[in-house]
Amino acid sequence: MQTLEQLRAGALAGATWLQLRCGLTEFPREIFELADTLEILELSGNALDSLPDDLPRLHKLRIIFCSDNPFTELPEVLGRCPALTMVGFKACRITTVPGAALSERLRWLILTDNRIAELPREIGRCTDMQKLMLSGNRLHALPPELANCSKLELLRIASNRLAALPDWLLAMPRLTWLACAGNPFNEKQAAAPSPVRSIHWHELQVLHKLGEGASGVIHQATLDGTTVAVKIFKGAMTSDGSPEHEMAASIGAGRHPNLIPVLGTVPDHPEQRPALVMPLMDPRLRNLAGPPSFVTCTRDVYADGQQFSTGTLLGIARGIASAAAHLHARGIMHGDLYAHNILNCGEGNAVLGDLGGASMFEPGSTLAAALQRLEVRAFGCLLEELLERCEDELPKVRTLALDCMHLSPDARPAFANIVARLAY
Structure with missing residues (x-):
């Protein structure tokens, strides 16, 4: 991660990738000094609520991330950036997505964990769209114009307010990876399946961290003298959906030689986080x-x-x-x-x-x-x-x-x- 001081001193001249996370309340004008080289701009985790009208001066900008900022509207200026193909505004406060903000060149749009109740019909012009991430919003319906996005392969619409999946969506020719749990149409199916063993925290001896993903952290532990893995969920909305639905599906999957089984759940994690106990996988895997x-x-x-x-x-x-x-x-x-x-x-x-x-x-x-x-x-x-x-x-x-x-x-x-x- 670079610093604002480096940018202002000219030490980042020629940079193609810039990441600033330093409590920004305004877009640093010095970024425009990189207009001839900058391709990826990461401004997540600041205090920005707007972008400058002359952002298209960054004529080589392909990717922009502005997650975890207090935006209430997806900036319209994004739609005028000539090379922009990937936009990420996760966990902001966005309620409005203007049609003008959506460039026809977009391939990947991330609007997870916002307050969006409606998408503009102009999204149908994004015919190069391959990935669309909308989990954790307030969508009651999807615009039928989305059917024009025939290249769409990955769609995340979990934890919204959809009463049904439209027939045209399920008929899209390349739709492949769909996450849709936590909507009214599948609330009954998302209920927790047959119970598994409750494993209390004091029964586990947690040893060390094995890895971390978007939804949780996996630790090695021992249970009754056996080495196991414990996945402790972060509790936050991910692009795929909520931890509750992942737990329900993991338990409901049952036993199969080509699936990771669940040994039990932890009802009393010290920080009240949901957790699953699973066998420790063969280290050769x-x-x-x-x-x-x-x-x-x-x-x-x-x-x-x-x-x-x-x-x-x-x-x-x-x-x-x-x-x-x-x-x-x-x-x-x-x-x-x-x-x-x-x-x-x-x-x-x-x-x-x-x-x-x-x-x-x-x-x-x-x-x-x-x-x-x-x-x-x-x-x-x-x-x-x-x-x-x-x-x-x-x-x-x-x-x-x-x-x-x-x-x-x-x-x-x-x-x-x-x-x-x-x-x-």
């Missing part, structure tokens, strides 16, 4: 890939030179297809079926984790079938990525991937059919 980058937007980032043998690819594919079929049979859509949420030992055993984007529904319903077809496309994307890095051609798997990614959702196979097609 590693994330299959890294999450999407600013460049890839919706696609995961694999290690350079990463390759999969035929056996490893089929092992991963069969395990994840089986896990997804199991979840859907229990009325759970994972919502974030990605390689970066899959643990793999390099020999084909695969474990699907992170139910932060999960949504619950009534199994066997019309909605259930529509949601499964979205998840099937996510599985097709995973197969495509694995095939790109496989030593063999595998024509049957390639055909399956294409079928899963069919632009007509009704033409995609169900997970039961996918499991059968992979059984060779």
